[in-house]
Amino acid sequence: MKFNKTGQVLMYGLIFGLFGSLITYLAISYTSGREFSQIGxxxxxxxxxxxxxxQALFYIDQSAKYSVQQTIYDLAQKGGFESPKCGDYFxxxxxxxxxxxxxxxSPDYKENFKSAFSGNLDEYLxxxxxxxxxxxxxxxQLKNQLEIIGYAISDLEIPIGELGAEIEQFEISEKDGLQ
Amino acid sequence: MLNKKGIVEDWLPLMLLIVVLVFLFFITMILKIGSEREQIELFDKEQDKIMAQQLLVGYLRSPFSTGKNLADAINEYYLTRNQLLLDEIKRKTGQFFSGSELEEDTLSWDLTMNLPSGEEIEITPLEREITPPTRAFKIINVAVDTPTSTPNKIIRLNLWVFYTKILA
Known part of the structure; x- marks a missing residue:
């Protein structure tokens, strides 16, 4: 004996319903699943x-150090001036x-130093x-004899990026193992 | 009443469908578990990378001699190519990393500097290179840039961390 017509309709309805829900589940888990981040x-x-x-701050610190050396050298070459007040002779x-x-x-050492230093530092940054x-x-700000303090006017902007872009993973074979 | 064969024939398509659905469900679950495991591995590596980067910056900031840190010494080597200075840098490098998290039986490391001229110079002390035969299963590379006395020239330090298994 077979199902009657109502029975057949219910059966096919059930099949389509189950398939539909499976497809919906798969679609949801693959599209919206990534919206929620992993813990941490x-x-x-x-x-x-x-x-x-x-790392950027380290780079700035080092650059400042080399800029100071360069600035002292530059000012010494020009008699303490960035540009002389009373002209020059040869x-x-x-x-x-x-x-x-x-x-x-006579030169204003501190002001000349600040101005020349900024120029030199800007070549590094x-x-x-x-x-x-x-x-x-x-x-x-110049303090004591050799202390230079730089107060940042605007903040550094660091993009918060994706993970894993630079990771390398591979196996070294036994033959090439680290010796 | 239906006979037994009739009942099986009537319910067969539905049962097949249920089997297929259960199978698909398991496949989806396995795929999900796989991708989660991959994510966790990625996280672990990122954490290791962060640790290695912090270590490298700390290394460059560490004192070399009075008023000079290791980054200054490396810059000086770039300018002078003094072999004695390079030997001293290697010694200090070994000293620094031997007291770090990288000094473990299952870890190994290698440090190189890439000069602006394109040369790659090893700064790993020689005694570090003699290790028992090992197999690296994970490698992490981090790089930190340090300026030189010439504004547009940069020295890049590459730290390689190897997670190893000692071969029996």
Whole structure:
């Protein structure tokens, strides 16, 4: 004996219903499933970003160190001036002239240093390969004899990126093993 | 009443469908578990990478001599190519990393510097290179850039961390 007509309709309805729900389940799990992050994912992104910031700060610190050396050298070459107040004589900056006394022409070391240092530092900053470091971004303060403090005007912007892009994983065969 | 054969024939398509559905459900579950495991592995590697990067920055900031850190020493080597200085850098490198998390039986490391001229110079101390035969199953590479006295030239330090198994 076979199912009657109502029975057949119910049977096919059940089959289609089950298939439909399966397809819906698969579609939902593959499309919206990724919207919810893995536990700890956001924290890892943040730590990674802070790590990148740490690297950028290290780069800035080192650049500042070399810029100081370069600035001292540059100023020494130009008699303490970035650009001389009372002109120059065959490339030598003048500290006094016939008409102007030494207190009118002598260089303001601190101001000249700050200005030349900023210029030198700005030559380094755009060369960081990963982080954009803004130029002319530091208010400088000179303390004691060799202490230079730079207060940043604007913050560094570190993008919070995707994971795993730079990871390499492969097996080294026994033959090529690390010896 | 239907006979036994009749009942089986009537319910056969439905039973087949249920079998197919259960099979599909299991496949989906296995795929999901696989991708979750992959994610966890990726996370582990990222954490290791973060650790290695912090270590490398700490290494570059560590003191080399009075008023000079290791990054300065590396820059000086780039300018002078003094072999004695390189030997001293290698010694300090060994000293630094031997006290770090990388000094374990199942870990090995390698440090190189890429000079702006394109040269790659090994800074791993020689005694580190003699290890028992091992098999690396995971490798992590992190790089940190340090400036030189010439503004547009950069030295890149590459730290390779090998997770190893010692071969019997």
């Amino acid at each position: 994912q956001e924290a890892l992104y943040l730590i990674k970003a802070s790590n990148k910031a740490e 490339g030598y900056s003048l500290w006094n002239t016939k008409t102007k006394k030494i207190d009118e022409c 755009p060369n960081h390969p990963e982080v954009y470091i803004p130029l002319n971004n530091y208010n400088l």
